[in-house]
Amino acid sequence: MLHKIINLTVRDVRFPTSVEQHGSDAMHTDPDYSAAYVVLDTDRGLRGFGLTFTLGKGTEIVVCAVEALAALVVGKSLQEIVSDFRGFYRLLTSDGQMRWLGPEKGVTHLATAAVLNAVWDLWARSEGKDPEQIVSCIDFRYITDVLTEKEAVGETEDQMQKEGYPAYTTSCAWLGYPDQQLKQLCTDALKSGWTKFKVKVGADLEDDIRRCRLIRQMIGPNNTLMIDANQRWDVAEAISWVSRLSEFKPLWIEEPTSPDDILGHAAISKALAPLGIGVATGEQCHNRVMFKQFLQASALQFVQIDSCRLGSVNENLAVLLMAHKFQVPVCPHAGGVGLCELVQHLILFDYICVSASLDSRMCEYVDHLHKHFTSPVVIQDAHYMPPKDPGYSCEMLEASVQKHQYPEGDVWKLHMNK
Ligand SMILES: C[C@H](O)[C@@H](O)[C@@H](O)[C@H](O)C(=O)O
Ligand SMILES: [Mg+2]
Numbered sequence: 510m511l512h513k514i515i516n517l518t519v520r521d522v523r524f525p526t527s528v529e530q531h532g533s534d535a536m537h538t539d540p541d542y543s544a545a546y547v548v549l550d551t552d553r554g555l556r557g558f559g560l561t562f563t564l565g566k567g568t569e570i571v572v573c574a575v576e577a578l579a580a581l582v583v584g585k586s587l588q589e590i591v592s593d594f595r596g597f598y599r600l601l602t603s604d605g606q607m608r609w610l611g612p613e614k615g616v617t618h619l620a621t622a623a624v625l626n627a628v629w630d631l632w633a634r635s636e637g638k639d640p641e642q643i644v645s646c647i648d649f650r651y652i653t654d655v656l657t658e659k660e661a662v663g664e665t666e667d668q669m670q671k672e673g674y675p676a677y678t679t680s681c682a683w684l685g686y687p688d689q690q691l692k693q694l695c696t697d698a699l700k701s702g703w704t705k706f707k708v709k710v711g712a713d714l715e716d717d718i719r720r721c722r723l724i725r726q727m728i729g730p731n732n733t734l735m736i737d738a739n740q741r742w743d744v745a746e747a748i749s750w751v752s753r754l755s756e757f758k759p760l761w762i763e764e765p766t767s768p769d770d771i772l773g774h775a776a777i778s779k780a781l782a783p784l785g786i787g788v789a790t791g792e793q794c795h796n797r798v799m800f801k802q803f804l805q806a807s808a809l810q811f812v813q814i815d816s817c818r819l820g821s822v823n824e825n826l827a828v829l830l831m832a833h834k835f836q837v838p839v840c841p842h843a844g845g846v847g848l849c850e851l852v853q854h855l856i857l858f859d860y861i862c863v864s865a866s867l868d869s870r871m872c873e874y875v876d877h878l879h880k881h882f883t884s885p886v887v888i889q890d891a892h893y894m895p896p897k898d899p900g901y902s903c904e905m906l907e908a909s910v911q912k913h914q915y916p917e918g919d920v921w922k923l924h925m926n927k
Contacts, residue, residue, distance in 0.1 A: 512551035512635060513586045519575040519623070520546045521568045522560075522905070523915040524846060524878055525924055530685030531877055532564075532844070534739040535711030538685065541565030542846040542878060543915070545572045545620065546905060547627040549582070557631025558904035561623035561817040562845040567616075568915065574620035577607060582624055591632055594646035598823045601625065602648075614795035618820060625821030626851065630901035646823045647830075652801050656831050673892030674856055675867060677705030677735065679844055680876040682724060684709040691720065695727045702890045704732045705871055707763070711738030714750060721757040730758075735789070737763035744773040748780045755781075761789040761811050768793040774808035789813055792842035796820070797827045804835040811869070813842040816851035822901075829859045838868065844875030849886045850902040853893045881909035 526532050527539035534540075543565050549557040563571055581600055582590075590597045601621050602613050611617040649658055681694040695706070708724055710717040717736075725734060736759045742750060747765035762781065766773045768790060778788045791813030794800055803809045812832040814825050832839045839859050843849040849872075856872045864870070872893055879885035882905055884898040896902050912918045916925065 511586060511588055512553050512555050512631070514549050514557075514583055514631075515552050516550040517575075517579040517583050517624070517627075518548045518550075519572050519579075520910060521572050521915045522546045522846075522910055522913045522918075523565055523568060523921070524881075524913055525920065526877065527565070530683055532875075533683045533685035534709045534737065535684055535741040536739040537564060539565075543568045544846050545575055545623050546910060547575060547623045549627045549631055551587070551631070555631065555634060557627040557629075557634065557900075559623050559625070559627025559630055559821075559901070560847050560851075560903050560905075561619040561626070562848055563619070570616050571619050571623070574610070574616045575623050578604075578617075578620055578624050582628070587628075587631055587635060590628060591646075594823065595648050597628075598625070598646065598648050598820060599650075602820060613798075613820065618795060619817065621820045622817045625823060626816070626901060626903065629822050630903065634900045647827045648823065649827070651798050652827060652831065655801055655805065656827070656834055669857055669860065669895050673889055673894040674853070674860065675705075675871045676874040676888060676891050676893050677707060677733065677840075677871045678703045678874050678876070678891075679707040679709075679737075680874075681706055682708040682720065684712060688720070688723060691723065692727065695724060699728065704728075704891060705735070706732065707735040707737055707873070709739070710736045710754065711741035711750070714753060717750075717754060721754055721759075725757045734759050735761050735763060738765050740764045740767055740793070742766050744770070744776055747777050751777075751781055751786060752784065755784045755786060759786055761787040763789040763811075763813070764792070765790075768795075769799070771799070771802050771806050771808050774803065775806045778808055778810060787811055789840065791815060792818060794818065797824050797831070800828045801831060804831055804837060810837065812837050812839045813873075814839060814852070814855060815842045816848055816855060817845075818842075822855065825855050826858070829855065829863050833859075833863045838866075838870045839864070840870055841872050843873040844877070846878045847882065847903045847905075849874055849879070849893075850882055850884070850896075853886055853896060854901060856893070857895055881905050881913075 523543040526542045532540040543563045544560040547559040787810030789811035841852045887894040
C-alpha cells in the first residue's frame with residue numbers, strides 16, 4: 510500500500526482486425542481493435558496495467574488525454590488514492606479545466622477509464638478487498654435520488670469456482686462475414702458447447718432475414734439468439750425492422766438507435782415488449798447518469814456495462830447497484846481487445862456481491878486477441894472461469910505491445926508498405 514506511483518506510460522496499440530472483417534457491424538465497417546495501454550510504475554517495483562478500448566484512428570487522441578491526466582496520478586501513493594478513492598475519482602473527472610472536454614464522457618472519460626483500470630490493477634496486485642471498501646470508491650453524486658450508499662452492500666455467494674459465469678458468443682456473425690464463414694463458425698461453436706449467439710444486423714433487411722434464418726436453423730429453437738444493430742436506425746425504423754425479424758425469436762435487440770436517445774429506447778422497448786423482444790444497450794452509454802435515466806424510463810431490459818466506456822470499476826459498480834435496484838439484469842459488453850479480461854471481474858462481483866442471480870444474465874465473449882495478454886480469460890463450456898492471477902487481467906505481453914504499437918510496430922510497418 511505504501512507504493513508510490515513514480516511514472517505513467519501510455520502507448521497506442523492497434524490490431525489490424527478490419528482486414529478480415531472481425532468486429533464489423535452496421536456502423537463500424539472497418540474496426541481495428543485498439544487500446545490506449547497504460548503502465549504505472551511504483552517506487553517499490555510493483556506495476557499496474559490498464560487500458561481503454563478504441564477502434565483504430567483516434568487512439569492517439571485518447572493517448573493525449575491520458576497524458577493530460579498523468580500529473581494527477583504520478584507522485585501519489587496507492588494508499589493516498591485508495592483511502593479516498595471516491596475523492597480520487599472526482600479529482601480525475603472534475604479537474605476545473607479538463608472537465609470542459611467531458612464532463613464524464615467522450616475521450617476524457619475513456620482516458621479516465623484507462624488510468625483508473627491501471628490503478629485498480631495495482632491495488633488488486635497489492636492486496637485483497639471487501640465489498641464495503643469497494644463501495645466506498647463510488648461517486649454517488651447525481652444518483653442519490655435512486656441509490657444511496659447504505660443500500661449498496663449486498664449479500665455474498667460463492668459457486669463460481671465450480672461452474673463459472675455463463676457467456677454468449679458474438680464471434681460467429683460479424684456483419685462482414687460471408688454466409689459460408691458464418692455457417693462454419695456456428696458449427697464449430699455449437700460443437701464447443703455454445704448455446705447463446707449474437708448476430709449483427711441493421712444494414713440490409715433482406716440480408717438480415719437470410720442470416721438470422723440461417724443461424725436460427727443451425728442453433729435450433731431452444732438456443733438463444735440476440736441481434737445487434739449498433740445504432741443504425743431511427744426509432745420508427747427500429748420498431749418495424751425488428752418486427753420483421755421477430756419470427757427468429759431474438760431475446761434482445763441491441764443498440765437499435767442513438768445511444769443517447771433514452772426516450773427513443775423507451776418507445777422501442779414498449780413497442781417490442783408484446784413480441785417478447787427486449788432492448789439492450791450500454792457499450793456507448795457514457796456514464797452512470799445516463800444509465801440512471803435509462804433505468805428510470807424503463808428504456809432498456811438488459812444493462813450492458815462496459816469496463817472501458819465508464820470510469821473504471823468505480824463507476825461500473827454504481828451501475829451494477831442501480832441495475833440491481835431496478836431489477837434489470839446486467840449482461841456486460843465485452844470483446845474488443847481486453848474487454849473480456851476486464852469485465853469478467855465486474856460480472857463476478859455482480860453475482861457474488863450484488864445480484865446473487867444468474868436469471869437472464871450472461872456475459873459477452875469474443876474470440877479474438879486473448880493471446881496477447883499475460884493472463885488471458887479462461888472459457889470452459891461456454892462459461893467464464895474466475896481469474897486466478899492477482900490483478901485486473903489486462904497486462905499485455907511486451908512483445909505484442911511492441912509489435913502492434915502504432916505506427917512504429919512491425920505489424921504496422923508491414924501493413925503500410927502493402
Ligand atoms: C465495433 C465493435 O466490434 C462492435 O461491433 C462490438 O463491440 C459490438 O457492438 C458488440 O456488442 O460486441
Ligand atoms: Mg454491441
